[in-house]
Amino acid sequence: MKLELKKFHLKEKIDLQKKDWVLISIIIFVAGLAFLLHHFIGGKGAGCVTVKVEGEIQGxxxxxxxxxxxINDGTNILEIRNGTADVTGxxxxxxxxxxxxxxxxNGESIICLPNKVVVTVDSSENSEFDAVAQ
Ligand SMILES: [Zn+2]
Structure with missing residues (x-):
């Protein structure tokens, strides 16, 4: 009787550990998925570009x-293609x-000093994520 009880306890402990491992695996999987998703969204550039002229947001x-x-009545030409922004003229x-x-x-920028034009990538998802991470 005493021995059986001990066996039962031991079995329960092993089951619990198995459950823990399953839980840990799920957490790692979800965390990995979230990271990949964030990386995918960030990398593909789901964000926006902010165009500033003389410090004022133009668009x-x-x-x-x-x-x-x-930009600025044509002093600078900004081209957005395949999720990237480039000043082409x-x-x-x-x-x-x-x-x-x-x-x-997120955070990258192209600056034209003579025309006082600043183009910055600003992805809200990324900045939120960064704010949490810091
Ligand atoms: Zn320039």
Whole structure:
């Protein structure tokens, strides 16, 4: 009788551990899925680009939509294609903004100093995630 009771306890303990492992696996799986999903959304650029001229917001454009934007009455041309934003034309003398790489990740920016144009990627999902992580 005493022995049987002990056996029962031992079995229950093992079952509990198994359950724990299943739970841990599920947590890891869900966390991994959330990370992948976030990475996918962030990487594909579901965010927006904010265009500022002389510090004032001129417009906010979705990266999900291919479009060509004339900034500041055409002094700079911003092209959104495949989830990235790129300055493809400008009337500034240095053309530094045109030479800058296309941007797609949260916080990246293209700056045209002569025309005082700043283009910044601003994904709300990413900034929320970053705020929680910090
Ligand atoms: Zn420029």
């Amino acid at each position: 906010v454009y979705s990266l999900a939509e291919d479009q060509v934007i004339e 400008a009337d500034c003398p240095d053309k530094l903004c045109v030479n800058q790489k296309a941007i797609s990740k």
